[in-house]
Amino acid sequence: xxGGIWISLYSKAEIHIxxxxxxxxxxxxxxxxxxxxxxxxxxxxxxxxFLLFNIGKGLQLAISGIIAGVLTQVLKRTLFSDWERPKKFxxxxxxxxxxxxxxxxxxxxxxxxxxxxxFALYFSIAIFVRNKTLKFLLFILASLVAFSRIYLSQHFLNxxxxxxxxxxxAALSSWLFLTRSKPFAGANWMQKSLLLKKPxxx
Numbered sequence: 001x002x003g004g005i006w007i008s009l010y011s012k013a014e015i016h017i018x019x020x021x022x023x024x025x026x027x028x029x030x031x032x033x034x035x036x037x038x039x040x041x042x043x044x045x046x047x048x049x050f051l052l053f054n055i056g057k058g059l060q061l062a063i064s065g066i067i068a069g070v071l072t073q074v075l076k077r078t079l080f081s082d083w084e085r086p087k088k089f090x091x092x093x094x095x096x097x098x099x100x101x102x103x104x105x106x107x108x109x110x111x112x113x114x115x116x117x118x119f120a121l122y123f124s125i126a127i128f129v130r131n132k133t134l135k136f137l138l139f140i141l142a143s144l145v146a147f148s149r150i151y152l153s154q155h156f157l158n159x160x161x162x163x164x165x166x167x168x169x170a171a172l173s174s175w176l177f178l179t180r181s182k183p184f185a186g187a188n189w190m191q192k193s194l195l196l197k198k199p200x201x202x
Contacts, residue, residue: 003161012156013094016086019150019157020096028099031148038118038145040069046121056178056190060124064174068120068167069113076108085109086153102152112155112163118145119167120174127175142167 006015036042043065051058088106090096098104122142126135146164149155155163178184 003157003164007158007161012158013089015157016090016150016153017094020086020153023097023099023151027151031144031151032099032102034144035114035148035152035154037141038114038121038148040065040113040117043117043121052194055192055194056184057128059184059190060127060171060174060178061121063177064120064124064167064171065117067170067173068116071166071170072111072113072116072163075111076113080110081108083108083110086156089156096153099152102154104153109155110159110162111166112146112149112159114149115142115146115155115160115163116167116170118142119164120170121167123168123171124174127171 043061047058047061047065049058050061084107085105086096086109087098087104089109119142122138126138129135129138142164146160149160150157178190184190
């Protein structure tokens with residue numbers, strides 16, 4: 001909701017310049033690291049780890065990640081193929097501060113793939129856990145990954161906002177598919193582990 005209010009009140013350029021003008025050395029290090037938690041390879045690794053201990057949970061993460069990844073790539077390369085990333089968008093107009101060591105891309109900005117992957121992953125895990133504090137921390141983690149894409153000038157707020165929504169929808173779609181359709185819904189093998197003889201849980 002907060003992101004939607006910002007987007008409705010200010011242009012993506014205004015929002016990005018404001019954030020870009022408030023960077024810090026510690027933020028550079030922090031967001032360079034945390035942005036990797038939304039990388040497709042990382043999401044795949046976590047899905048594989050879950051799969052080894054609980055097939056159902058692993059499938060949830062894998063399917064939601066695939067849905068989020070496919071949707072973002074299709075949108076990037078079809079309907080929004082000509083939308084520019086901040087580096088290209090501000091070229092010759094405004095001098096952005098670019099975090100050292102970050103390879104800033106020029107095109108295919110909308111929607112943000114890292115944001116979609118992060119929300120698909122952490123929202124899916126939030127479905128599993130019962131502790132409300134942990135659920136909230138997972139939301140914060142996903143939000144930090146999404147914000148890192150703006151901080152690093154890889155995306156605009158509009159991009160990560162759309163990516164975040166796609167990620168949540170991907171997680172919900174995956175969960176509904178696995179819990180409402182055969183041969184997945186209620187199947188005993190969904191609770192089994194690929195490593196352990198007894199049903200595994202995480």
